[in-house]
Structure formats: C-alpha cells, structure tokens
Amino acid sequence: MTLLEDLQWRGLLADCTDLAALTKRVAEGPVTLYCGFDPTGDSLHVGHLMGQLTLRRFQLAGHRPIAVAGGATGMIGDPSGKSAERNLLTPEQLAHNVAAITGQLNQLLDFHAAGNPARLMNNADWTAPVSYLDFLREVGKYFSLNVMLAKDSVKNRMEGEAGISYTEFSYQLLQAYDFFHLRQTVQCELQIGGSDQWGNITAGTDFIRKKLGTSAWGWTFPLITKADGTKFGKTEGGAVWLDPKKTSPYRFYQFFVNTEDGKVSEYLRKFTFLDRPRIEELEAVHAANPGPREAHKALAREVTRLVHGQAALDATLKASEILFGGSLDGVTEDIFKDIVGEIPTKGLERSRLVGPGLALTDLLVHSGLCPSKGQARKDLEGGGIYLNNVRTAEATRAVTAGDLLFGKYLLLRKGKRTYAVINTV
RNA sequence: GGUGGGUUACUCAAGUGGCCAACGAGGGCGGACUGUAAAUCCGCCGGCUUACGCCUUCGAUGGUUCGAAUCCAUCACCCACCA
Numbered sequence: 001m002t003l004l005e006d007l008q009w010r011g012l013l014a015d016c017t018d019l020a021a022l023t024k025r026v027a028e029g030p031v032t033l034y035c036g037f038d039p040t041g042d043s044l045h046v047g048h049l050m051g052q053l054t055l056r057r058f059q060l061a062g063h064r065p066i067a068v069a070g071g072a073t074g075m076i077g078d079p080s081g082k083s084a085e086r087n088l089l090t091p092e093q094l095a096h097n098v099a100a101i102t103g104q105l106n107q108l109l110d111f112h113a114a115g116n117p118a119r120l121m122n123n124a125d126w127t128a129p130v131s132y133l134d135f136l137r138e139v140g141k142y143f144s145l146n147v148m149l150a151k152d153s154v155k156n157r158m159e160g161e162a163g164i165s166y167t168e169f170s171y172q173l174l175q176a177y178d179f180f181h182l183r184q185t186v187q188c189e190l191q192i193g194g195s196d197q198w199g200n201i202t203a204g205t206d207f208i209r210k211k212l213g214t215s216a217w218g219w220t221f222p223l224i225t226k227a228d229g230t231k232f233g234k235t236e237g238g239a240v241w242l243d244p245k246k247t248s249p250y251r252f253y254q255f256f257v258n259t260e261d262g263k264v265s266e267y268l269r270k271f272t273f274l275d276r277p278r279i280e281e282l283e284a285v286h287a288a289n290p291g292p293r294e295a296h297k298a299l300a301r302e303v304t305r306l307v308h309g310q311a312a313l314d315a316t317l318k319a320s321e322i323l324f325g326g327s328l329d330g331v332t333e334d335i336f337k338d339i340v341g342e343i344p345t346k347g348l349e350r351s352r353l354v355g356p357g358l359a360l361t362d363l364l365v366h367s368g369l370c371p372s373k374g375q376a377r378k379d380l381e382g383g384g385i386y387l388n389n390v391r392t393a394e395a396t397r398a399v400t401a402g403d404l405l406f407g408k409y410l411l412l413r414k415g416k417r418t419y420a421v422i423n424t425v
Numbered sequence: 426g427g428u429g430g431g432u433u434a435c436u437c438a439a440g441u442g443g444c445c446a447a448c449g450a451g452g453g454c455g456g457a458c459u460g461u462a463a464a465u466c467c468g469c470c471g472g473c474u475u476a477c478g479c480c481u482u483c484g485a486u487g488g489u490u491c492g493a494a495u496c497c498a499u500c501a502c503c504c505a506c507c508a
Contacts, residue, residue: 254461257461258461258462259462260462260463261460261462261463262462262463263462264462289460290460290462291459291460292460293460293461293462296461296462320461323461324461372471372472372473373472373473373474374471374472374473374474375454375469375470377474377475378454378455378468378469378470379454379455379469381469382454382455382456382468382469383455383456384454384455384456385455395475396475414454414455415454415455415456416455416461417461
C-alpha cells in the first residue's frame with residue numbers, strides 16, 4: 001500500500017487539488033511539504049494532532065516535512081471556521097505562545113532523521129520584513145477580489161451579522177504568501193491542513209501557479225467530530241491540551257479511553273501509527289467482546305505515548321488500573337503514591353481531621369469535585385460520592401483521621417470516573 | 426436624526442403587579458442498566474441551611490406600590506423600518 005493509499009484508507013483525505021498529479025509526483029521521489037500552526041494559545045490541543053501526525057506519516061514514508069509556526073499569521077487571525085472577529089493578541093502573548101507551541105511541535109517529528117530531517121520555521125521570519133507597499137504590489141496584485149469574497153470563510157462572515165474586518169479578510173493572502181515563499185526557497189510542493197483550511201491552501205496554489213508558473217498541491221483532512229457531531233477535543237474541563245501542565249497525561253489517556261464505540265475505529269486510524277492488520281485485529285476483538293475495551297485502551301496507549309512518552313504512559317496506566325480496578329485492597333502505599341501525581345490533588349492540614357473531624361461536604365468543595373456545599377449534599381444524597389472507593393450517602397458524614405489511607409491520603413470520587421486526592425500535611 | 430421592537434439563569438426561550446429562584450427546550454451533573462461506550466429511564470442544576478426558612482438574581486440607575494422580572498423615568502447596548 002502506498003503512502004497516499006494508506007492515508008485514504010485512514011480517512012485522512014477530505015480534498016486534494018489534483019490527486020492524480022500528486023500521486024504521480026509522490027511516486028517519483030521525496031516531496032517537501034508543510035503544515036502551519038497558528039499560536040492562538042499557549043498550547044496545542046488534540047485537534048492540532050492531526051496536522052502533526054500527518055506530517056509524520058509523510059516523513060516516515062521518506063518525505064520532508066516542515067512545521068510552520070504562525071508568528072506572522074497569528075498576528076492577524078484566521079477567519080476560517082470563526083463566526084466572529086477575534087481580538088488581536090499582544091506581541092508579548094504571541095511570543096510566549098510561539099515559544100510554547102514550538103516546543104510541542106518538536107516532539108512528534110524527527111528532526112535528526114538521516115536524509116529527511118523535519119524542519120521548524122516561523123513565518124514571521126519572511127513576512128515581517130516585507131513592507132506594506134511591496135506586499136500590495138508583489139502579492140495583492142495577483143488576487144481577484146471576486147475570488148477572495150467567494151471563499152467560505154469570508155462569505156459566511158459577510159452573510160452573518162458579525163461582519164469581517166479588513167485585517168482578517170487579508171489572512172488568506174498571508175497564508176498564500178507562506179506557501180509561495182516555501183515553494184520558491186525550499187521547493188515545498190505540498191501544503192496540508194484541516195478541511196477548514198481549503199480556501200487558504202488553494203489561495204496559495206493559485207498564487208504559485210500565477211507568479212511562478214510551477215506546480216503545487218493542497219491536501220486537506222476532514223475535521224474530527226464526535227459521534228453526536230459536536231466538536232472534538234472538548235471536555236467538561238475545556239479543551240484537551242498537549243501541554244501536560246494543562247491536561248495531565250492521566251486525563252489525556254482517559255479522554256481517549258472514553259471514546260464512544262462508534263468512533264474507536266476511526267480514531268485508531270487517524271491518531272495512531274498502528275498498521276492496517278493491527279487495527280483490523282483490534283476492531284475484531286472489540287466487536288467480539290466490547291466489555292474489556294481493548295480497542296479503546298490501545299488507542300489511548302498509543303496516543304499518550306506519542307504525546308507524553310513511555311514514562312508518563314506507564315504512570316498513567318498504573319493509576320488507571322488502581323482507580324478502575326475496583327477495591328483498594330492490596331494497594332500498597334508506594335503504588336498509591338504513584339497515582340497521587342496523576343489526578344487532581346489538594347493539600348489539607350491534618351489538624352482539621354482531629355476530634356469530630358471535617359464535614360465531607362466541605363471536603364468535597366475543598367477538593368474541587370463539587371462547586372458548593374449545597375451541590376455536595378445533593379451529590380451525596382444522590383449516591384454519587386465515594387470515599388476511598390466506598391459509596392458514602394450520608395450527607396452529614398464527617399471525615400476523621402481514621403479515614404486516612406496510609407495515615408496520609410483520602411481518595412474522593414464523584415460519579416464513575418472523576419477522582420480527587422486529599423494529601424494531608 | 427425619527428418611529429417601533431428588544432435586553433431573563435450556561436445557551437435558547439416563556440413570563441407583563443403577589444401563586445416567581447422564575448414554564449419549557451438544549452446542555453451539564455448524578456443514579457439505574459451496561460462495559461470508564463451508545464441508547465433508554467429517573468433525580469438535580471443561584472447561594473446558605475438537617476429542616477422551617479433566609480439571602481442574592483431577570484441590561485444599569487432611580488421612582489411608584491403593602492408588594493415589581495412585570496408599572497414609570499433616565500441611561501447603555503442591540504435589531505427593524507423611515508430619513
């Protein structure tokens with residue numbers, strides 16, 4: 001199976017500017033390709049993984065990937081997929097964000113591969129020095145307003161109430177200029193991106209054809225959705241980030257374990273490097289016996305290892321085994337200590353547990369599991385609270401030193417899978 | 426600039442003097458079933474309180490009234506039509 005056939009089998013092709021020609025070109029030898037990442041936040045999230053992983057798939061097949069951090073485009077704001085104008089980031093925020101995501105982009109690609117090492121660039125390097133007048137003469141002249149206005153990203157905003165500023169309207173020119181610059185300086189022939197980037201990518205291929213008279217291709221992959229069609233990568237706590245300080249490896253792993261059955265097959269194909277026989281084997285195992293969730297766990301293991309590494313994965317697996325293994329019997333202090341760092345942990349002065357102890361409702365609020373004492377009481381009465389993995393339904397329950405595990409910890413749980421640890425000091 | 430309509434809890438959206446902490450839907454959280462899934466069913470969703478109840482909330486500010494989300498005035502923002 002060729003690379004492009006594999007990508008299509010994985011469902012990673014939404015659209016291609018000329019699939020037949022690209023297929024021919026890829027067969028002839030290594031292609032240089034790029035994918036851009038705008039620094040809209042101080043971390044990438046699981047949605048961004050698709051671009052990074054696809055670059056990596058090309059690299060593994062011998063091609064030359066470039067990850068481009070959007071130091072310039074991030075200053076403008078991409079209107080694609082956005083229903084309203086966004087606030088501009090300050091230069092300080094941008095610099096901070098670029099530094100943060102640059103580190104993350106370094107993880108998934110191989111920058112030392114013999115023959116085709118990955119490269120990391122920042123489009124501010126070639127965009128910032130260009131003067132406004134030069135840009136209008138050298139770039140703007142090649143763009144038809146009619147075509148620009150017809151792009152979905154612009155059209156949707158023109159039709160809606162929010163409108164669009166001249167600044168965001170100009171975004172497609174900047175991205176087109178990136179592609180043009182890379183085509184000219186490093187023979188980059190292909191740009192990949194999510195399907196919402198189609199308009200920006202074709203702006204680039206059109207510009208290259210007009211200005212350079214050479215070929216360039218665009219390839220988009222479908223945006224990931226959940227089974228109910230809502231946005232992928234959001235949880236109660238917000239986005240699932242790649243930064244372990246924002247989303248712990250444990251939560252990251254759990255996010256994938258909790259994938260709906262109907263999506264496991266798709267996610268295995270799109271988020272892992274497992275080969276086709278292995279994925280089909282996992283699908284068969286799951287179909288035969290869905291209870292153990294083997295496919296979900298394989299998915300979660302693979303993605304967690306890719307993003308956080310083997311050591312973090314091991315710790316996460318250990319914590320998950322304990323927390324979802326049922327009883328805490330037989331768990332030693334050393335093993336328990338390992339899970340403390342994996343799930344949200346709050347400190348508590350041990351003196352507060354002496355005598356009558358501390359109301360469990362107060363402890364639930366302190367741990368962050370419940371937003372208020374009233375809610376904590378309702379959760380308790382509803383049977384959704386567990387102390388040291390034992391259901392506790394008395395709203396007036398007090399917690400004393402006698403409840404401590406290993407004389408030091410308390411394990412609180414709300415519902416089936418939300419845990420918190422109290423660490424006494 | 427003129428005239429009319431609007432601003433309600435996470436979102437949408439009822440409510441036009443007391444029965445309103447405020448219908449309903451979505452969404453969220455819990456429970457049952459199951460498999461840390463989906464679907465379904467049940468409960469809860471401003472705060473404090475064991476409870477009676479108390480406190481804060483319906484764009485902002487002031488007023489009328491025993492009593493206001495509901496009436497009046499002023500202000501702010503949004504929408505529609507006219508100029």
